[in-house]
Amino acid sequence: MTDGDRTGPTAQAPLGGSVALVTGAVGALGAAICRDLARDGADIVVHHLRQDDEARALCGELEGLGARTVSVSADVTDTEEVAAALSRAQDQLGPIDILVNNAGWMESRRLVDTDLAQWRRTMSVDLDGVFIVTRQVVPGMLERGEGRIVNVSSQLAFKGATDFVAYCTAKAGLLGFTRALAREIGPTVRVNAIAPGPIDTPMVTPHATPDWVHARTRDSVIGRLGLPEEIGPAVTFLVGPGASLFHGQTLHLNGGGVLG
Ligand SMILES: NC(=O)c1ccc[n+]([C@@H]2O[C@H](COP(=O)([O-])OP(=O)(O)OC[C@H]3O[C@@H](n4cnc5c(N)ncnc54)[C@H](O)[C@@H]3O)[C@@H](O)[C@H]2O)c1
Known part of the structure; x- marks a missing residue:
């Protein structure tokens, strides 16, 4: 679609006229989040890590839902790659109104078997990457006097896990x-987080023996893994007009694994 095409039903949708950047968009949760943002009328920057074919397919799907899309590849730990990707994305779709920091890295290793390089790999994607992308997106949001950010954390931030x-x-x-950040740039920019429980995605599949799934889900209320499509609605809520009182909050999408 082109700029001139945004005159259909999505223009009246809750997120109509907004541009949303989803990092790690071709991953299982990222794609589900993109679909819900697109259904609510947002145009989508599909960010990926050299996954051109998957990104092209996702863009086609999102365009079928009425969104304008652009796909950009960048390692979120590389400041220059992120800058080039953001510049291309904003040239094509306009300024970013919504940022979903979804790209993430998870590695199973005991502390005593973890060396500094392995430790830093996790920190570099899950923290440095969020800093690098957010640092480059926020100035434009502040300049325009509006923006919304959702960070994808995990219920394991609360529970811990061997x-x-x-x-x-x-x-x-x-x-x-x-x-x-919510205190620093709110209320102009609304910053919140979600903390999903275990979701049936390729990130958990390598660990998901029946015993692993049982151990992760037995103390939850629903007693099963969540599904990717159960995540997007919380994100569209947090970035939508109904969440005006949500600043610096965490929504627990865990089927009752952590209560509170
Ligand atoms: N799956 C779960 O059970 C679960 C639970 C809680 C939180 N999460 C979080 O949800 C988010 C999405 O997870 P998912 O399950 O869809 O996993 P996934 O592996 O399918 O997606 C992660 C995405 O991040 C991207 N990525 C990784 N390193 C990157 C880098 N250096 N630069 C750019 N992109 C990079 C990958 O390409 C991938 O597309 C992650 O932040 C994860 O920690 C997942």
Whole structure:
């Protein structure tokens, strides 16, 4: 679609006229979030990590839902790559109104088997990457006097998990980032987080033996893995007009794994 095409039903949709950047968009959760944002009328910057074919397919699907799209590849840990991607995206779709920091990295390793390089790999994607993208997007939001950010944390930031000390640390750090940034740039920019429980995606599949799934879900209310399509509605809520009182908050999308 082109600029002139945004005159259909999506122009009246809750997010009509907004441009949303979703990092790690071709991943399972990212794609589900993109679909819900597009259904609510947003145009979508499909960010990916050299996954051109998947990104092209997702853009086609989102355009079928009425969104304008552009796909951009960048390693979120590389400042220059992110700058080039943002510049291309904004040239094509306009300024970014909504940022969903969804790209993430999870690695299973005991603390005593983790070396500094492995520790830093998790921190670099899950924290540095969020800093790098957010740092480049926020000035435009402040200049225009409006913006919304959702950071994708994890219920493991609250529960902790054997073999995932680095990941739990990073995702807990992301909640500190969310709260501090909400105070710093709110209410102009609304900054919030979601903390999903285990979702049936390729990120958990390598670990998902029946015992693993049972251990992760037995103390939840729903007693099963969540589904990717159960995540997007919380994101569209947080970036939509109904969430005007939500600043620095975390929505727990975990089927009752962590109550509170
Ligand atoms: N799947 C779950 O159970 C679950 C639960 C809680 C939170 N999360 C979080 O949800 C988010 C999405 O996870 P998912 O399950 O869809 O996983 P996924 O592996 O399908 O998606 C992660 C995406 O991040 C991208 N990515 C990784 N490193 C990157 C880098 N350096 N630069 C750019 N992109 C990079 C990958 O290309 C991938 O598309 C992650 O932040 C994850 O930590 C997932």
